[in-house]
Amino acid sequence: MGRLERVQEKKMKNTIFFYVVILFLVLYFIFTFGIKILLNTSSFISGLFPQPSTKPLTKTEDSFNSIDISSIPQATNSAKIIVSGSILNFDTLDFYLNGRKVKEIESTEDTFNEEIGDLEKGENDVYIKAKSKDSKTEKNTITYKVYYKSEKPRLEIIEPSDNFTTNNQEIKIKGSTDKETYIHVNDLPVVVDANGNFETAIRLKDGDNQIVATAQDVAGNIETKTLKVTYQKD
Numbered sequence: 076m077g078r079l080e081r082v083q084e085k086k087m088k089n090t091i092f093f094y095v096v097i098l099f100l101v102l103y104f105i106f107t108f109g110i111k112i113l114l115n116t117s118s119f120i121s122g123l124f125p126q127p128s129t130k131p132l133t134k135t136e137d138s139f140n141s142i143d144i145s146s147i148p149q150a151t152n153s154a155k156i157i158v159s160g161s162i163l164n165f166d167t168l169d170f171y172l173n174g175r176k177v178k179e180i181e182s183t184e185d186t187f188n189e190e191i192g193d194l195e196k197g198e199n200d201v202y203i204k205a206k207s208k209d210s211k212t213e214k215n216t217i218t219y220k221v222y223y224k225s226e227k228p229r230l231e232i233i234e235p236s237d238n239f240t241t242n243n244q245e246i247k248i249k250g251s252t253d254k255e256t257y258i259h260v261n262d263l264p265v266v267v268d269a270n271g272n273f274e275t276a277i278r279l280k281d282g283d284n285q286i287v288a289t290a291q292d293v294a295g296n297i298e299t300k301t302l303k304v305t306y307q308k309d
Contacts, residue, residue, distance in 0.1 A: 142205035150222040155192035165205035194223040230290040279306035
């Protein structure tokens with residue numbers, strides 16, 4: 076190694092040593108004084124923008140008043156229904172049916188499960204008004220629509236006729252019913268079109284066959300018709 080190379084190597088080592096010392100001093104300064112400066116700066120900035128004071132909410136404040144209906148039928152075949160739900164920080168519940176109060180209860184728990192009656196045929200409006208004695212606060216639930224219908228749905232079997240005899244092992248069952256009605260033939264669901272017509276096919280066994288057609292509307296009313304069809308081979 077020549078003299079020039081040794082001189083350059085020595086300079087490089089001195090340079091590396093210098094930068095290492097500078098790095099150590101910088102790290103020492105950061106850990107010794109930098110954290111304190113950052114903390115003092117953040118405290119100063121937070122002092123410029125003080126947070127609004129908040130007091131703990133108490134149970135009697137309006138933010139904690141609530142009334143909610145969790146269970147109510149959309150349709151029923153009974154003039155009486157059960158209304159269930161939850162309540163918080165209210166003392167009295169008034170039940171309204173079609174604009175008139177039909178029941179009032181004192182609330183002692185955070186849930187309720189009450190029966191109200193005298194629904195009218197067709198659509199009924201139901202809501203609850205919750206009241207607080209201390210704060211004089213009142214709050215209404217949303218108004219629910221409950222459809223009351225007690226008549227059985229219409230069910231007509233167009234074909235086959237009762238006591239029908241055939242030599243075809245598979246026959247079609249055709250009929251009609253009211254709109255928004257569910258049809259089952261021998262416990263199997265059948266599609267009903269927009270006009271209330273339905274059609275399905277069933278396979279017969281040898282001899283007498285019982286065909287049971289059931290119609291059920293949204294209110295739970297059920298109509299059933301039973302036919303006897305006899306299959307005889309040629």
